[in-house]
Every structure is written in structure tokens, then in C-alpha cells.
Amino acid sequence: MRPPLCRLPPWPLAVALAACLAGAGLGIGGCRPREAGEGAPAGTDGAPPAAARPVRGGTAVVGWGSDISGLNELIVPASSVNDEVLFQIFLHLVQEQGDFDEHPPTFEPQLAERWEFSPDRRTLTFHLRDDVVWSDGVPVTAEDVRWTWQAQTHPDVAWGDSASKEGITDVEVVNPHTVRFHFREAYGKQLLEANEGVILPKHAWEKLPFAEWQQGADWFREHLVTNGPFLLQAWTPQQEVVLVRNPRFYDPALPYLDKVVLRVVPDQSAMLAMLRNGEVHFTPSLSATDVPAVRADPDLKLVAYWFKLFVFVAWNNDDPRFADPEVRRALAMSIDRRTIVDSLWGELARIGSSPIVTQVWAHHPRLQPLPYDPQQAKRLLAKHGWRDSDGDGVLDKAGKPFAFELLTNSGNQQRADATVMIQEQLRRIGVEVEPQVLEINALSEQLDDGSFDAALFGYGMDTSLDLHSVFHSRSVGEGNNIARYRNPEVDRLIEEVRRVPQIEQARPQLYKLQEVLHRDQPFTYLWESQRLHGASRRLQNIQSNILFSLFDLEEWWMAPAS
């Protein structure tokens, strides 16, 4: 798996956001209204009746908003659809699970049947299955693993995620089915980072020199050799990707489905129509407004689960008006998040309080969102010199009114609505907000160079709980620290969390981090929403989770039409 920071770029993110609805706690309607527990895999919603046995065969049509952009993971841009599809045809060493609620995620065997650390945790040895073959019949060996690492770290390949391999000094082939990763030092994400990226076919792909990879998408398509549960049968760009069962897959019982056709459906309303008339059996991109239609349809079911996306207002800490944490707290207390969440989402979202979302094991259990208290906010602002001295209803200081722009990205109605609600709420305490919706590239540029006041935006939580990119001072202008927040204590804690060999031992630091971030309010959290998928009732054992909508697709099956 990639470093689980969400790989949705913000505009699909916007779509995903819109798709984050409907909840645990909401029945799915129809005959089996089972409720999904918080963070539980969505499959519980669509679980077959106990008597039902998986049926082999059938074709499932999956509707997706965008197309894959290539078949070689190392040169395609990170995007959710690329990962979802490529991980069906290529295997990882191990598979990260979606069980984040009680403890850090566990791992299941995939190419590697077992693995162990050395006592000093500086080497990690994987024992590979000896019965996995590439689609051309050549066995998958430790040589593939080593060569994949060489490709991942080669400058000419320029893999977007090559930073995940920086802690690895060598990948050693012990024997054809044993491979050993050597690390600079012991740290918490070793297994995650060793496992980052699918294993590629050395014998087939080493024929193209690395220098030609960036322009080689067609070459890889012509020389496609895979090892996953599904084979790519056909790909018509912008139209469909056809996956068929891999008869050589190491588990002969799987996949259950003969065929999975991923159809590209860019329009949300057309997607709903296709779901309802049976052209599509599963779609990951439902919006809040689609929910009643899906609930009302006896042939459909709603698959809903709490997701990793959190939406917030980022205050530009370099702006003198937002430099003081007390002012940021005052602004947070003037935003009535309850009203915003209730009116935009109903039960499908909850107020956020932390960059570690509520259902995750390391979420601080005692953290409460700041209260909505405009009176207290006014007092705090007055303390910092913001008073309405000229009686025009707007706070001012040194002759300047408290007025700022609140940016958000286009294509997301909830976010645009929220900026207007915040404008109305802050007006009540005498702060003028001007909402502005910007095209995502324009917004990105402003957030990046710090030429903005405040922005309503969303991130997917990094499921490895590394907050470096979002809150470390070194990530200002470089990573995702758009608030331009700098706090040596937070820097130190983030670095400590990184160094702890096993992430569950970092709980005290993670709690402390959340407390400091809560106190300092570089972000004011608005909501965490649910992810919504729509599915045909015939489609069974849907395993969608916080990591992937098509998680364990090989175990999904289709009940015969009644």
C-alpha cells in the first residue's frame, strides 16, 4: 500500500467528500438493516445472510468517475483509481488491513507468507510463497523484489513515492524465496515502507532502460505481465477496464467473480441512473443527495462507513491577524460547527476535532471540539485589541477592520455552502469574511505560497499517523503545512513518533500532539463525513474500507439474479 495519506487529489477529493455520507448508525434500508459499527469494514452492511455461500462466476460492473492513467505504478500519478485497479492485477509483499479502530493496522500475507525483524529491527526478512507465477508462467522470486526496489529508487524513473524508500539501504536476495530489507535505523513505518509499491516483473520490464520509463506507458501496456488475482483483459481509455479471473492465481478458489468491468462514468447523475437501471453494480462515488434514491430502491443497498477525510479551516499563521493561537481559538468558537454539520450532512457527518479522525485507535478520547461561544470569542478578540471602535459593526484594530477572504475549491457544494455559513456566523461577532471559490490549481498555488488569509480545505488522514507533512515546520511551502504552522514542540513530537519502533508505543506522543494542535488551532476542524458507496443487492461480501473501496475484490461475489 502507498503511504496511506489519501491519494485523492483534492478535486476528486471533493467528489469523495461529497460521497462521504450516510452512516454507521443508519440502516441501509430494506430487509436487512444491519448497522455498521464505527470503523467497521463496510462489508458488514452488505453481508450476505448467514446461509449464503459464495457463488463462483458472474460479471460485476463497477462505475468510477475517472479512468486509470497507466499500468506501471511507478510512472502513473498517484490517484485512487490507479491504486484500486493496479492492486487487483499486481501483488504487494503483504497487505495492510483496514482495522484501525482498536490498534494500528495489521498485515495479511500476500506475496510473502511470513516475515520477521532481526532483534535490532534493522533488517526485515520476507519469506515469499513459492507458488506465485507471473501471467507468462515465470515464477515470482526475490529477484523481482530487489529489482522493484531498484526501479522505485532510480532517479530516471522518478517515482512519486520514492521518499518512502529513503530508510532502506539495501534489498538483499537471500535465496529465490527469501528477501531481506536493510534499514538505516529502526523506526515505526519500516514494514509499511518496505511494502510500499507493488512488485514488478523483472524479467519482462528490465528490457526497457529506466531512462525511457517516463515516456514508456505504451511499452508497458504491450509488455504487461502481472501476478494478482485478476488479469487485465482489455483497457479502452476513458471507457472501461476489463479484469478477468487469473487462472494461475495462487489461491485457486479465488476470485469468485469471473469478470469485473470498471466503467468510467464522469457524471454523477448519470452514475446514479446507471446504478438504478442495473448497468452498474457498484459505485464508490455517491453523493449525499443520492442517498434517498438508493435507499428507496429495493434492488440497491447503501454501503457507508466512516472515512479518513477531514475538512477544516486553515488559518494562515504567517498573517499577523491569525498569528496568535488565542485569536484562532476565538474564531473557532465563533463558528457554529454543529449547525454547519447538521444542515449540510445530517447524520452523515460529525464535528471533527483532530487530524487523527475519531474512529482511529490513536484518536485522543477526551478531545472535545471547542465550544460554540461567540461571547467568549468577542472577549478574547477584544483582549487582542479587536474592538468596534468606529461603531460600524466590524471589529477593527489600528484603524483596520477585521476582514479576510475564506478560500475553498470549486466543484464541492458542501464546502462552498460552509464558507457562506461561516461568513454569516462571523459577521455576528463583527468579523467580515469574503468567501471565494477557486479552481483547484489556482487554490493550490495560493495555499502553497502562503498568499491567502484562510482556506476551507480537506485532507485524507495519513493512516500511518505521520503528521510531518501537515504540521511540521519543515513542511511549510514544501509539504502540506498550508497553515504555515511552526511549533518546535510539535516538530519534536512528530519526529519522536517517527522514531518509535512500534507505532502503538507512540500513543502518549500522539495524544500530546493532538492536545497541542487543539490548543493552537492551526486548523479549525469542521467535519468528518462518511464514505458512501452504492451497490446492487446481488453483489455480496463487499469489503470496502478506509484504505480501498475495492478492498479484497477477489472475495466479492455475485448472487444469481432472482
Added chain:
Amino acid sequence: MLRFLARRLAAAALLLFLVLSAVFFLIHAAPGAPGDLLTEDRLPHAQRERLRALWGLDRPLSEQYAAWLGAVALRGDLGVSLVHHRPVAAVLAEALPATLLLSGAAFAVNAIAGLALGVAAARRRGRAADHLIRWGSLLLYSLPTFWLGLMAILLFSHFWPVLPAGHLRSVGAEALPAPARLLDLGRHLLLPSLVLGLWLAGATARFVRNGLLEVLEQDYVRTARAAGVPERRVLWVHALRNAAVPVVQVFAVTLPALLGGSLVTEVVFSLPGIGRAGFEAVMTRDYPLILGVTALSAALVIAGTLAADLAHGALDPKVRHA
């Protein structure tokens, strides 16, 4: 004739050059750059720099422009897509058939329906049918195509599910025998081409009606009628041929609308055309692909206009292409 063609082709090449140069500088001036999008797993700075160097985006803009222009003009090389990592020409070649199919079918619907409605309205000038067609076509043309498309999907794929809601073929259709495949393609093209074609036909019908009415008042029509030529022949032969000139020009003028409308229709009906490719290229700042899509669309429009001019010459002997 040949000189006319040569002159027009030279003008077209100049126009294409100007359009592409303008777009080149506009997209580089637009905020954002390839790979710069603020996503959670965005590329580290060093990595972005490396990619920029790899793609030649670190060189001065004038140099990039010269290199791009040289490749296009001398070798016809549109470069490599930054997102798809394959030649732009290959991406376009894959997307073109869907756009041509859609706009061709929509054009046919437009021509047939536009002519029929326009003639019908002109013949019944001032009567109920005329008013109905005039107001109906105005209404149709003023509705956005995406809305029309969604309504069509709702009606014909949902409430009365007789046609697919999108794509160019059914799941598994590639295994069918050729006639069945063709039928399948037709079923998929029907809704989008009707939506786009009828939308344009609204404008066409009004042009045809007005052109025809003008012609019907001419002396020669009166003469033909006085000479006892049957009304049907007067209308379809004498009048329409003379009204054909403005009508052909309407078709030429609506070509950009046809292509623009096909972008929207491609999105609503999930068709894999160049409109979709262009939209995604803009969102990801895939400069070479944006330019490629612009070049192709501009070339299509210019070619269409040229064809209309030639048709004009053929229809109207007064126009001499000297």
C-alpha cells in the same frame, strides 16, 4: 479553384499557429503546474524539480515555445503527455473516433431535423404549427445540453429503460458478431446524438424557416407558382435550393457549437472523446495534451468551415472561387 484552396489553406495554417501560440502562453500563465496540485501525497519538492527537468519545464518559456513549435511544425510531433506518459498523438488517436461518431451523428440529426422543422414552419407560416416549432426550437436551443442529456437519461434509461445511459458499447459486446455489434453501437449513440443534434436543430430550424420565407417572396417563386408548378416542387426545388446557401453557412457557424456541445455530451454520456481528454488535461495541467486537443479541435473547425465554403461555391454559381 486551386488558388482559392491554397490561399484558404495558408490562412488556416496561420490561424492554427496563432490559436496554438495563444493557448501555449495562456496555459503556462494559468496558476498551477503539472504535478503541483496540493494533494496529501504530493511529491516532495526535489522530486517535482526532477520531473520538471525531465519534462523540460525548467527551461525559459521562450525556449520551451521554440522547441515545441519546432517539433510540431517540422516533425508534426505533438510531444508526450505528462500524465499518460505516451505520445499525445496516440491519446488523440484513441479519443478522436468517439468524437467523430458523436458529432457526425449529431450533425446528421441536426441537418435532417433542422431542415424538416424549418420547412414545415415556413409552409405553415403564422399558423399553430409554425408557432409551436418556433417556440419549441427556441426553448430547445436555450436549454443547456447537459440538462437535456440528463433528462434524456432519466426518461429513456431510467423511467422507461429502453436505451443505455452511456458508453459506446455494452459490457461484453466485443464478443458479438459484427451486425449485432453495430446495432449495439447504434443503441448507444442514439441518445447522445439526438440530444446534441436536436439541440442544434433548434437554431437550424429557425434559420431555414427565415431563409425560406425570404426566398418564397421572391419574384421567381411567384412566377413558378403562376406557371402552375406544384407547390411541393416550388418549395423543395426552387425555394430551398436558393435558401441552401445561408443554411450551409449556418452549419459551418454551428461547428464550434457542435464540438463544444460534444464535450458536454461526452461527459454526460460517458463517451471517450477528445472533449473528455481535453478537460482532464486542463485539470492536470498536462500542457502537451492541452495543446494537442486544441490543435485537433481547431483543425476540425477550420476544416468544417472550409468544406462549407466549398459547398457554398458549388451551390451558388454567383460565388466564384478565383
